[in-house]
Amino acid sequence: MTTQEALFQYILRIGDTNLILGQRLSEWTGHGPFLEEDLALTNITLDITGAAKSFLEYAAKVEDKGRSEDDLAFLRNDRQFFNAQITELPNGDYARTIARQVLVDCFDYYFYQELSKSNDETLAGIAQKSLKEVTYHLRHTSAWLERFGDGTEESHNKVQLALNELWQYTNELFEMNEVDELLIKEGIAVDLNLVKTKWEKHISELVEKSTLTIPQNVFMQTGSRKGIHTEHLAFILAEMQALPRIYPDAKW
């Protein structure tokens, strides 16, 4: 594997995670629990989808085969997607959406902090911009986790159930393979073990503060680094990619 190939894989992983998460979150727009929150979550969705666009643009440039960010988003098959599985899970109720978002926001917060220092200037630049945004996202979603955890019995139960069911998808965020190994040596990629230590501390404090508990002895799901997904991804792509695939010659 060349550095170029590894870099392409690496950026796809980050871009796809943002793309699929943004796609899922966008299902909430117009259907939020109240107007102010609808606007706030749509803001988060916009930032994340914008980040996806920036990363995929860069991936296309690194690949250098004449594909655009839209070709990457709309013309790859599910086995060629590398987003973390947690992002493709259905939104569920608002507790589940918030719980997933806290887990991913917190990952992104520490991940972008490290990626901002990358030797690759483009990656560092996108990470710096995204870090500013994610800092707000994390503040917003953490506040909701706390409200749900220490709100009513109903909200507490819903958000605890969400954490219990999502937890099995968290380890995937930190998995490393030959791509990471090669790029860490070059000072481009982030050592995810470092991110994991910070993430675990942060989440465990937040969960405790929210009067919730972290599920124990959970068997962890895996696969996305190899393009293996849950059953949900193919449905997401069928919907998202429909127009460019039906009208392959069209420009929009």
Add this chain to the structure above:
Amino acid sequence: MENISFEDVFEGKLAKNEMIEPKDWMPENYRKHLIRQISQHAHSEIIGMLPEGNWITRAPSLRAKVVLLAKVQDEGGHGLYLYTAAETLGVSRDELLNNLHTGKAKYSSIFNYPTLTWADIGAVGWLVDGAAIMNQVMLQRSSYGPYSRAMVRICKEESFHQRQGYEIMTHLAFGTKDQKEMAQDALNRWWYPTMMMFGPPDSESPNSENAMKWRIKRETNDQLRQRFVDQTVKQVEYLGLIVPDENLKWNEAKNGYDFTEPNWVEFKNIISGNGPCNKERLAARNKAHDDGKWVREAAQAFAKKRSEIYAAA
């Protein structure tokens, strides 16, 4: 000293083109008219998020997706300013929402039509927002201060939306054969419903007279409709599309187009709940509100606990 009544002060302000502000005395009918108009407008923004939101997950490019998300979010923001403007008249948002959810309050009928293709997202931005701007530019000079000021901000954003819609139509109209057909089909379906947005003909418009007298509105439904047709025909021609009206003809004498009126029987039916999407739109709003109940309750319970802890400390 001469005795000046509240009515005289109010009328005097109207005559001098001065704004009426929330703490000023105002006739009860003026207040009621405004609450009805502003809340209908707010509801229209919120319901309007649904037909456009319908295509967010299927937007055909990343740029189109981001632009559409931002647009739908703007509509929600407009709803928020307008509910706030209505609240200055002494009505609560809960009450207004309850009127929407129970079907008591009206909203713009245009959103009871379905968005069937991506071209509909272009047509909604171009035609529907275009028609809305025509109404709203006039409302920037409305006599009620909070409404007028909300409109200034809303108009700025709406003109972006109209350009966004027209941009989509341009891509389609100058695109492949399939895309051009999609654009024409959307125009065919949205043309008459858009014309209905200005309301019934002046001869049959029950609320217009007071609205004009109080300077809430400053032009009649028919005047606005005429201006919309005159302006839009040129844009249709630029796109190389055809206005779906065989009777459309330039009339030199009136310096405007003659055109076929929309089907007012259809209009009345849609207003009374019989449009293709009335039930779905209301059901979607109700579902979001009902599903959000425990979320709002949790936020309140949490805030209460925190304020108790704070008070005890």
